């Protein structure tokens with residue numbers, strides 16, 4: 357696991373944007389796994405800026421989102437489909453038919469989940485999966501106690517997650533308590549995983565994920581078992597890491613090595 361500590365949320369977004377653009381340069385038909393929530397917004401804006409100001413094209417890209425609320429149609433202002441259209445897809449040249457979000461209105465949710473898995477497989481798998489993290493260490497909507505080998509399925513949200521996400525819903529507005537989410541096994545199948553965490557509310561989750569045991573009690577800890585996982589966080593989210601200085605040293609050495617090999 358590459359652990360990268362940067363100065364701010366903006367720096368974390370810039371680091372993530374570089375990884376996305378590097379992947380896109382190497383493979384214009386890249387398959388990207390995408391996340392929602394407030395953390396990815398700055399990264400998505402950086403991708404939009406790259407499209408608008410550098411002419412970066414996403415026309416051959418395919419995307420799969422981590423999750424969607426059960427019971428919200430794609431045009432509902434609080435659905436994750438609507439979030440993605442508003443915050444990324446409507447602002448770049450990705451082909452609408454190449455963007456995929458689990459169907460929160462599916463008559464048969466189990467079948468919809470199986471179809472989602474098949475779509476990911478038919479696309480050739482995910483090249484780069486973006487993750488945020490919940491304050492309890494959840495990834496996607498895989499809450500603590502989720503099987504570490506789970507696939508896309510319906511999951512019940514914890515009270516804490518519902519409370520954390522209530523800020524996006526008006527008083528009295530229906531807020532779902534169920535979701536369709538890629539499983540932890542689905543996420544781990546991605547060839548590379550990038551988790552971004554910012555703010556002090558994520559410090560406990562990051563310490564558990566990076567320095568704790570691999571455990572369903574902290575789903576993000578599974579990234580310790582991924583061959584190419586990168587965790588980028590700001591100082592606030594890194595505040596409780598015991599070995600922060602070592603991670604900083606390792607990253608500076610990695611950058612030097614990369615510079616040397618590119619100069620060779």
Ligand SMILES: N[C@@H]1[C@@H](O)[C@H](O)[C@@H](COP(=O)(O)O)O[C@@H]1O
Nearest residue numbers: 392393394395488489490496497
């Ligand atoms: N399903 C999403 C997760 O994918 C996201 O990582 C988490 C944290 O969101 P934020 O980035 O707003 O803290 O919120 C929700 O639970």
